Amino acid sequence: MARYVLRRLVVSAFVLLGISAAVFFMLHLVSESPGRVVLGQRASPEAVAAFNREHGFDRSVITQYLAYLGQLLRLDLGRSYKLNEDVATLLAQYAGRSAMLSLAGLVVALAVAIPLGILQAVRRNSLVDRATTAVSYVLYATPSFLLGLLLIAIFSQALGLFPAEASQSHSPWVVFTDPWAMALPVTTLAAGSITVFAQYQRSSALDQLGQDYIRVARAKGLPERLILLRHLLRNACLPLITLVGTLVPTLLAGNLIVESLFNYPGLGLLFLNSLHREDYPVLLAYTLIGGVLTVAGNFVADLLVAAADRRIELRK
Template sequence: MTWYVARRLVISFLVLLGISAVVFFLLHLVSDSPGRVVLGQRASPEAVADFNRQHGFDRPVVAQYVSYLGRLAQGDLGRSYKLNEDVGTLLWQNAGRSAMLSLAGLVLALVIAVPLGVLQAVRRNRVVDRVATAVSYVLYATPSFLLGLMLIAVFSQSLPVFPAEASQSHSPWVVFTDPRAMALPVITLAVTSVAVFAQYQRSSALDQLGQDYIRVARAKGLPERLILTRHLLRNACLPLITLVGTLVPTLLAGNLIVESLFNYPGLGLLFLNSLHREDYPVLLAYTLMGGVLTVAGNFVADLAVAAADRRIELSK
C-alpha cells in the first residue's frame, strides 16, 4: 500500500506541474503586455514598460514561469492588480462558501441517486426504471443555467417559496444557517449530478446482481433488504466512488454558473468577475486550484477504491 500511495503522489505532482505550465503559458499568450491590461489602454507606453519591468514581465516567458514556480513553492499565489489584494487571501475568503455549496449539492445528489440507482436495477425494465431513466437523460441534457432559471421562475416567481437570490452572508456555514435562501442554488447544483450518479449506480448494481455471491445469499434465504444493503451496496458503490473524484472539476464549473445566476459570493463569482477585469493572477490561481482539486479528488478516490477492494492495489 505504501508503494502504491508513493507512486500515485509522484504521478499527481507531475500532472499538477503540467497543468501549471499549460495554464501559465496560455494566459501569457492572451496578452503580450500585462502592464497594458492592468494600467488600461490610456496608459503611456513608458508607464506600461516601467510596470512590466518592475514586475518581471519583460523577461522571457520561461524565466517568468520558473520564478512563478519558486513563489508558488513558498505559498505565494501573486497579487491581484485590479483589487490590490493578495490572491491567496481572496481565494481563502471565498473558498469556504463555495466548498460548502459544492458539498451540500454533492451530498444531496448522492442521497437521492444511490437508492434510486439500486431501485432501478432491482426493478429493471419496469415502469419505475423506464421513467427514472428518461427523467435522468432529460436532466443530464439540461444546462445548469436553464435549470436554475426554471427553478427561479417556478419557485420564486410563480410560487414565491424561495428567494431568487442566494444569501449574501459571508459565513461559510450559510447553507445550514439560511437553508431557505440556499435551497435553489443547492438543488440546481445537485440535479445534474443526480442524473449521472443514478445511471452509474444502476449499471453497477445490475452487474453485481448477476454475481454468484448474490445468488448464494438469496439461496440461504436472507431477506432481500439485507442482501441489498449489506452485500450489494458496498460493491456497487465502488465505481461511484471513482466517479465522484472525477466530478470535482464539474462541481467547480457548476459553481461558476450557479454562483453567477444566484449572485452567490464564492469562488465562481470571483472567477467570473476576474475574467471580466482580465485579472490574470486570480485566473491563474483559480485554474491551478481547479487542477489541484481534480488531482486530489482522483487521488482520494483511488485510495478509497483500493482500500475497499484490495485486488486493485495488487493489480497496479
C-alpha cells in the same frame, strides 16, 4: 500500500506541473501586457514599459514561468492586478462558501442517486425504471443555467416558495444557517450530478445482481432488504467512489454557473468578475485550484477504492 501511495503522489506532482505550465503559457498568449491591464488603456507606452520592467514582465516567458514556480513553492499565488490584494487572501475569503456549496450539492446528489440507482436495477425494465431513466436523460441534457432559471421561474416567481437570490451571508456555513435561501442553488448544482450518479449506480448494481454471492444469499433465504443493504450496496458503490473523484472539477465548474445565476459570493463569482477585469493572477490561481482538486479527487478516490478492495493495489 506505501509504495502505491508514493507512486500516486509522484504521478500527481507531474500532472500538476503540467497543468500549471499549460495554464500559464495559454494565459500569457491571450493576455495583454500586465502593465497595460493595471495602468489602463490611457497609460503611455513609457509608463507601461516601466511597470513591466519593475515587475519582471519584460523577461522571457520561460523565465517568468520559473519565477512563478518559485512563488508557488513558497505558497505565493501572486497579487491581484485590479483588487491590489494577495490572491491567496482573496481565495481564502471565498473558498469556504464555495466548498460548502459544492459539498452540499454532492451530498444531495449521492443521497438521491444511490437509492434511486439501486431501485432502478432491482426493478429493471419496469415502468419506474423507464420513467426514471427518461427523466434522468432530460435533466442531463438540460444546461445548468437553464435549469436554474426554470427553478427560479417556478419556485420563486410563480409559487413564491424560495428567494431568487442566494444568501449574501459571508459565513461558510450559510448552507446550514440559511437553508431556505440556499435550496435553489444547491438543487441546481446537484441535479446534473444526480443523473450521472444514478445511471452509473444502476449499471453497477445490475452487474452485482448477477454475481454468485447474491444468488447464494437469496438461496439462503435472507430477506431482500438485508441482501441489498449488506451485500449489494457496498460492492455496487465501489465504482461510484472513483466517479465522484473525477467529477470534483465538474462541481467547481458548476459553481461558476450557479454562483453567477444566484449571485452567490464564492470562488465562481470571483472568477467571473476577474475574467471581466482581466485579472489574470486570480484566473491562473483559480484554474490551478481546479487542477489540484481534480488530481486530489482522483487520488483520494483511488485510495478509498484500494482500501475497500485490496485486490486493486495488487493489480496496480
